[in-house]
Amino acid sequence: MARPQTLIDKIWDAHVVREQAGEPTLLYIDLHLVHEVTSPQAFEGLRTSGRKVRRPDLTYATVDHNVPTTDRALPITDPISKQQIDTLRANCEAFGIPLADIHSRDQGVVHVIGPELGLTLPGKTIVCGDSHTSTHGAFGALAFGIGTSEVEHVLATECLQQTRPKTMEVFVFGQLPSGVTAKDLILGLIAKYGTAFGTGYVIEYRGPAIVALSMEERMTVCNMSIEAGARAGLIAPDDTTFAYLQGRRHAPQGADFEAAKQRWRQLCTDADAAFDARIEFDAQTLVPQVTWGTSPGMGADVTGRVPDPAQMADPVARRSAELALAYMGLTAGTPMQEIRIDRVFIGSCTNGRIEDLRAAAKVVQGKTIASHVKAMVVPGSHLVKEQAEREGLHDIFVQAGFEWREPGCSMCLAMNPDVLAPGERCASTSNRNFEGRQGRDGRTHLVSPAMAAAAAIAGHFVDTRQLA
Amino acid sequence: MEPFHTHTGILAPIPRANIDTDAIIPKQFLKRIERSGFGSFLFYDWRFQSDGTPIPDFVLNQAPYSSASILVAGPNFGCGSSREHAPWALLDYGFHVIIASSFADIFYNNCFKNGVLPITLPETDVEALLAQAQAQPGFTATVDLREQTVTTASGQSVHFAVDPYRKMCLLEGLDDIGLTLRHAAQIDEYEKTAPFAVAHA
Numbered sequence: 001m002a003r004p005q006t007l008i009d010k011i012w013d014a015h016v017v018r019e020q021a022g023e024p025t026l027l028y029i030d031l032h033l034v035h036e037v038t039s040p041q042a043f044e045g046l047r048t049s050g051r052k053v054r055r056p057d058l059t060y061a062t063v064d065h066n067v068p069t070t071d072r073a074l075p076i077t078d079p080i081s082k083q084q085i086d087t088l089r090a091n092c093e094a095f096g097i098p099l100a101d102i103h104s105r106d107q108g109v110v111h112v113i114g115p116e117l118g119l120t121l122p123g124k125t126i127v128c129g130d131s132h133t134s135t136h137g138a139f140g141a142l143a144f145g146i147g148t149s150e151v152e153h154v155l156a157t158e159c160l161q162q163t164r165p166k167t168m169e170v171f172v173f174g175q176l177p178s179g180v181t182a183k184d185l186i187l188g189l190i191a192k193y194g195t196a197f198g199t200g201y202v203i204e205y206r207g208p209a210i211v212a213l214s215m216e217e218r219m220t221v222c223n224m225s226i227e228a229g230a231r232a233g234l235i236a237p238d239d240t241t242f243a244y245l246q247g248r249r250h251a252p253q254g255a256d257f258e259a260a261k262q263r264w265r266q267l268c269t270d271a272d273a274a275f276d277a278r279i280e281f282d283a284q285t286l287v288p289q290v291t292w293g294t295s296p297g298m299g300a301d302v303t304g305r306v307p308d309p310a311q312m313a314d315p316v317a318r319r320s321a322e323l324a325l326a327y328m329g330l331t332a333g334t335p336m337q338e339i340r341i342d343r344v345f346i347g348s349c350t351n352g353r354i355e356d357l358r359a360a361a362k363v364v365q366g367k368t369i370a371s372h373v374k375a376m377v378v379p380g381s382h383l384v385k386e387q388a389e390r391e392g393l394h395d396i397f398v399q400a401g402f403e404w405r406e407p408g409c410s411m412c413l414a415m416n417p418d419v420l421a422p423g424e425r426c427a428s429t430s431n432r433n434f435e436g437r438q439g440r441d442g443r444t445h446l447v448s449p450a451m452a453a454a455a456a457i458a459g460h461f462v463d464t465r466q467l468a
Numbered sequence: 469m470e471p472f473h474t475h476t477g478i479l480a481p482i483p484r485a486n487i488d489t490d491a492i493i494p495k496q497f498l499k500r501i502e503r504s505g506f507g508s509f510l511f512y513d514w515r516f517q518s519d520g521t522p523i524p525d526f527v528l529n530q531a532p533y534s535s536a537s538i539l540v541a542g543p544n545f546g547c548g549s550s551r552e553h554a555p556w557a558l559l560d561y562g563f564h565v566i567i568a569s570s571f572a573d574i575f576y577n578n579c580f581k582n583g584v585l586p587i588t589l590p591e592t593d594v595e596a597l598l599a600q601a602q603a604q605p606g607f608t609a610t611v612d613l614r615e616q617t618v619t620t621a622s623g624q625s626v627h628f629a630v631d632p633y634r635k636m637c638l639l640e641g642l643d644d645i646g647l648t649l650r651h652a653a654q655i656d657e658y659e660k661t662a663p664f665a666v667a668h669a
Contacts, residue, residue, distance in 0.1 A: 040501035057667035147552035149581035
């Protein structure tokens with residue numbers, strides 16, 4: 001009998017083009033997603049060396065990082081942003097790559113449109129010049145972020161030189177309590193185990209709490225694997241996955257879909273397969289999370305308080321916490337629920353999908369945001385925006401005082417005009433609370449969509465379980 | 469890519485953990501479509517006020533640290549975004565070596581693609597280098613990739629580990645794409661079946 005294998009090993013083995021002792025493996029890539037920020041230098045490299053794109057039919061591009069989220073009929077005012085967007089368009093034309101351009105109905109955040117167009121499928125190897133490519137692992141794909149040199153490498157060869165990653169099982173037992181979300185799960189996991197526990201590993205999330213998640217929730221969890229240090233995180237495909245994929249434009253159709261489903265069912269970790277590492281996490285006792293610092297691991301229960309660096313035994317952690325509290329303008333011991341916020345951002349590749357908007361709208365319905373708060377909802381894609389408008393969610397948000405925007409990465413990284421002013425404090429559904437991430441001297445607290453919506457209304461953090 | 473053999477330079481200490489790629493090169497500078505010219509924006513928010521005036525407290529605004537070429541920093545260096553602009557900015561500023569007790573995966577990989585050598589040393593060795601660099605401005609070290617050693621001006625030498633294949637590529641300044649294209653026939657062969665690839669229009 002064959003040696004029992006993990007899902008990660010199965011996908012890896014199915015993509016080995018060449019293996020030679022003492023060299024990295026040449027791994028085949030099934031889907032290469034491209035965006036405007038990390039690709040121009042790669043295309044320039046191809047031109048300089050007279051190389052072509054090997055498989056434009058396995059490559060798909062969109063604009064997301066840099067695009068304005070205001071009226072798209074207006075011209076882009078930032079000339080450098082415009083140049084980057086124009087450059088991607090010219091490169092896609094020159095190299096024959098399909099592009100969901102700024103006015104396309106398919107445009108959106110790259111990690112939102114891949115799944116919704118059915119480009120993301122189980123068993124694929126998927127790369128993109130963006131660290132949150134780990135999102136696509138939710139479908140049982142091996143998906144990870146790469147740098148621009150590797151973008152060029154994949155464009156030219158449809159392969160990557162890779163060393164086999166170590167495997168880690170993250171087993172989540174129990175079920176998420178009512179009012180606690182997938183975002184709280186991944187933030188809680190990182191708060192407990194730190195921002196580097198996954199370094200060098202690919203994570204497979206398993207256990208009853210994971211199986212019970214919807215596809216949107218699984219994407220939120222896999223998305224933030226990189227915040228745990230892991231380049232990739234994945235979840236074995238199951239009926240939830242297949243139901244999401246059926247009928248998606250680029251997914252197999254009809255009898256082909258049924259045949260694919262039979263193959264995809266093989267994509268699971270065999271009983272008795274060994275992981276290189278394993279951690280357990282209890283979903284049952286989880287409480288909604290809010291970060292207080294400048295690293296995603298600096299998180300607390302919403303019922304807790306801002307920690308006191310003086311109580312931290314590890315000198316590196318203490319120094320980091322001191323710097324973080326100074327930057328965040330917070331005092332140790334402050335109850336999390338007394339932290340007053342100025343801005344709310346709902347969107348991003350972590351939480352910009354239809355379920356996220358539904359969760360936020362449910363909290364907001366019939367209420368008005370606090371008078372001192374500015375809040376915006378940025379749908380992850382045009383298709384998400386259209387769906388939300390069909391359901392009337394935009395009316396709920398607008399009536400409550402939120403701005404309803406066009407799709408893009410927006411204030412998750414604030415490359416476009418959506419930026420915090422110095423000192424402003426934001427409840428954000430995005431993935432990084434680094435210094436300056438949402439604008440120089442801006443202060444980011446990472447939360448779930450429901451928590452962000454509740455904070456917008458109260459003007460400070462509140463425990464969403466009490467709203468349920 | 470320029471080959472890397474040995475490098476001698478001044479150490480710049482930044483004793484912080486989790487230095488992320490947003491700090492190394494803030495996003496407002498990612499809009500350029502070239503690979504060059506990012507050095508002036510390295511650690512921008514730490515080096516400069518919003519009006520562009522230098523912040524004197526920051527180590528790289530102090531001579532002789534301003535001409536350092538070996539950066540020593542806290543654990544999990546380079547976490548966050550996959551932006552290769554981070555190693556481009558470090559190299560363009562003049563850093564050829566980064567020393568830390570741990571690195572984020574994507575950043576670590578991106579360094580090798582650009583001739584920057586990331587060196588992982590035990591935390592106690594990094595602490596010692598940080599202390600020496602802080603106590604003696606202009607303190608230098610020599611990094612020898614072939615021998616895999618860091619030797620300080622005061623004569624202490626530590627050995628570091630590096631993947632042999634990456635070492636070879638760096639020593640010879642090899643182009644990854646060129647190497648992969650030598651195996652084009654095997655890629656052709658794989659593509660005949662490629663079980664999970666689904667071509668779109």
